[in-house]
Amino acid sequence: MRPPPVTAAVRVRRAEVSDLDDLVALEESSFAQDRLSRAQYRKHLDSESALVLVASANHRRFLGTAVVFFRKGTRVARLYSIATQPQAQGKGVGSALIAAAEEAGRHRGCHALRLEVRKDNAVAIRLYERLGYRRIGEYARYYADGADAFRFEKAL
Template structure:
C-alpha cells in the first residue's frame, strides 16, 4: 500500500515580485512551448483578473506555481497553468495548488473552474479526475506543437 501524498508541509500563497526568477525558471524548465514570459508574469502579479500562486515547503523553498484567470462578469474561472519542480511531483504540491485555486475562485463568486490539459499528459489527467474534474470537451491541435487538449471543468 502506497502512503498518501504529503501535503501538510505544503504552503500556498500569492506570488510576489521577489518570486519572478523562480516563476520564470520553472516555466522554462516545465514547458517547451506555450510559456508565460517574465513580462506576462510581472503583469499577472498586479492584475485583478489573474492570480499567481506559489507553493513552498518554507519561505526559501519554491516547489510549484499555478496561474488562475478570472473574467469580469463570469462565474467560471480558468486554471491557466500549473507546474511543480520535478523533485516536488507526486508529493501533493499539485493538489495543494489546485485546492487553493478552487478556494480563491469560490471566494470570488465563481461556480466552476475550467482548464485545458494535453491529451497525452496522463499524470495530470489522473490528478484532475481524482480532484473531481470532468471532461467537457476537446480542442484539436490546441498547443503550439500541434498536440490536442482535453477541456475539464469542476463545479465549485
Template sequence: MTPSPATAAVRVRRAELSDLDDLVALEQATFDHDQISRAQYRRHLDSDTARVLVASANHRRFLGTALVFFRKGSRVARLYSIASLPEARGKGVGTALIEAVEAATRQRRGHAVRLEVRTDNHSAVRLYERLGYQRIGPVLKGFYEDGSDAYRFEKSLA
C-alpha cells in the same frame, strides 16, 4: 537535515514581485512550448483578473506555481497554467495548488474552475479526475503551440 517535500507540509501563497525570477526559471524548466514570459508574469502579478500562486515547503524556494484567470462578468475561473518541479511531482504540490485555486475562485464568488490539459499528460489527467474534475466537450485539436491536442476539464464548486 531538512525534510523533503514528501514529508513537509506544502504551503501555497500569492506570488509577489520578488518571486518573478523564480517564476520564470520554473516556467523555463517545466515547459518546452507555450511558456509564460517574464513580461506576462509581471503583468499578471498586478492584475485584478489574475492570481499567480506559488507552493513551497520548509520555507525553501518554491516547488510549483499556478496561474488562474477570473473574467469579469463570469463565475467560471480558468486555470491557465500549473507547474511543479520534477522532484516535487507526486508529493502533493499540484493538489495544494489546485485547492488554492478553488479557494480563490470561491472567494470571488465563482462557481466552477475550467482548464485544458494535454491529452498525453496522463499524470495530470489522473490528478484532475481524482480531484473531481470532469471532461467536457470534444478534444481540442491542435490546441497547443506544438500542435498537441487538449482535453477541457471542469469542476463545479457549488
C-alpha cells in the same frame, strides 16, 4: 547533486515580485512552448483578473506555481497553468495548488473552475479526475506543437 525530498507541509500563497526569477525558471524548465514570459508574469502579479500562486515548504523552498484567470462577466475561473519542480511531483504540491485555486474561485463568487490539459499528459489527467474534475470537451491542435487538449471542469 539532487535536492532533498520534500518533507514539510506544502504552503500556498499569492506570488510576489520577489518570486519572479523562480516563476520564470520553472516556466522555462517545465514547458517547451506556450510559456508565460517574465513580462507576462509581472503583469499578472498586479492584475485584478489574474492570480499567481506559489507553493513552498521548508522555509521558502519554491516547489510549484499555478496561474488562475478571472474574466469579468463570467462566474467561471480558469486554471491557465500549473507546474511543479521535478523533486516535488507526486508529493501533493499540485493538489495543494489546485485546492488554493478552487478556494480563490469560490472567494470571487465563481461557480466552476475550468482547465485545458494535453491529451498525452496522463499524470495530470489522473490528478484532475481524482480531484473531481470531469471532461467537458476537447480541442484539436490546441497547443503550439499541434497537440490536442481535453477540457475539464469542476463545480465549486
